Amino acid sequence: MSEKVNGGSPAWTPNSWRTKPRKQTPDYPNQDALAKSLKELNRLPPIVHPREIARLKEHLRDVARGEAFLLQGGDCAELFDYCEQGAIESKIKLLLQMSLVLIWGADKRIVRIGRMAGQYAKPRSSPMEVVDGKEVPSFKGDIINGFALDERDIDPQRLVKAYHHSAATLNYIRAAIASGIADLHRPLDWELGHVRDPALKAKYSETVKSLTDVIRFLHTVGADKTDKLDTVDLFTSHEGLLLEYEESLTRLLDNPNHVGKTFSKSAPQEPVKQYYDTSAHFLWIGDRTRQIDHAHVEFFRGIANPIGIKVGPSTPTEDLLQLLRTLNPDREEGKITLITRYGAGKVGELLPKHIRAVEDSEYKRCVVWQCDPMHGNTQSTTSGIKTRKFSDIFQELKETLRIHKEEGSYLGGVHLELTGDAVTECLGGSENLDEDDLSTNYTSFCDPRLNEKQALELAFLVADHYRC
């Protein structure tokens, strides 16, 4: 086995992050109970397989090269309760439907990653909050504590519960996809009755008509009988925040790109074994935990998975290159996805600087640029409800597309908080939701998500950008 693991320094181990300062540390009150849970996690089998991770890496390499587009979406905070058939199916269907629109618009293959099957840990701006005049620990995600006020104490048994809910969710995703949930010849519900603006409605109807015509044509000529059209890949992702959990599911496993292959002397030989974080295919470092010399970056530099880094107004340009050099010293194409989230008012000033820093360096064309138009656009209503305006979300995405075009870089994807349900959490969109509508069906336990109609509308808008 190669001494050098994943291109990192030899000193890396799955627990070397423990020697570093760390943000967002949950204060486990009972270390024995924590150790017991971690031991159990260590024993359990991987949730995802290195072969799947390697396949996603190949797809992301294509995205970095401008040959494919990445659609990533799901809940802000996934709850254990979302591990049920209806919620899982509606998210798969929405991601599929959005990707059909994007394929039609961008004329590129779409790579799909759900914020699903493990998005259970949430960073918080404050460890405590005031509810009904009483100070209580903040909800840090189902893997750490519960949302109900009598479940706010940190409970290490939740780590094992998270594993089982993640595995059950992914099991059903795999089963549903293998059984044809994504078959293109199934009729999809393109209902556009909610779109109030007649011009917009005509435009969307035209897109849907073109799409359904193509699908019907493929069906008529039998071209939809191939595996490629019958099924889609859906990979999983979450923020790699709770390092105790990620460490326990990190395993030294055979590198599928090495097994059974003969290498020419000139081609660099990949290591025989690599450390894979088997909790998900793709993991990202959040905006609050990307300090270069801290625990999260230390952990991430040793895993072979493709990884994301949230980049925002608080990211110094110099840090970007340092992060890339630390996390991807071998300059693997598509290994790193930079998930930019500045806010509609700031993207114009900040994104060009970040693009230039990366594209003028040795990492030119090496990263996937992805736009998260959600997290820089969160605001509170006068009555204190957390929301986002659809128009701000759309504006940031539109500006991001424009800036990449001007800079000669490629916007390779979008990262969205969405749900397949008819929630009322973000303002605006073609249904024109206003502040009074928010209380109708506000069910998020963390950030406000796009509902199915708003999410689909965003896909239409991106498709439109590419076709014009």
Ligand code: PEP
């Ligand atoms: C998130 O993606 O839910 C999140 C917390 O984002 P960020 O780290 O960008 O604030």
Ligand code: MN
């Ligand atoms: Mn969020």
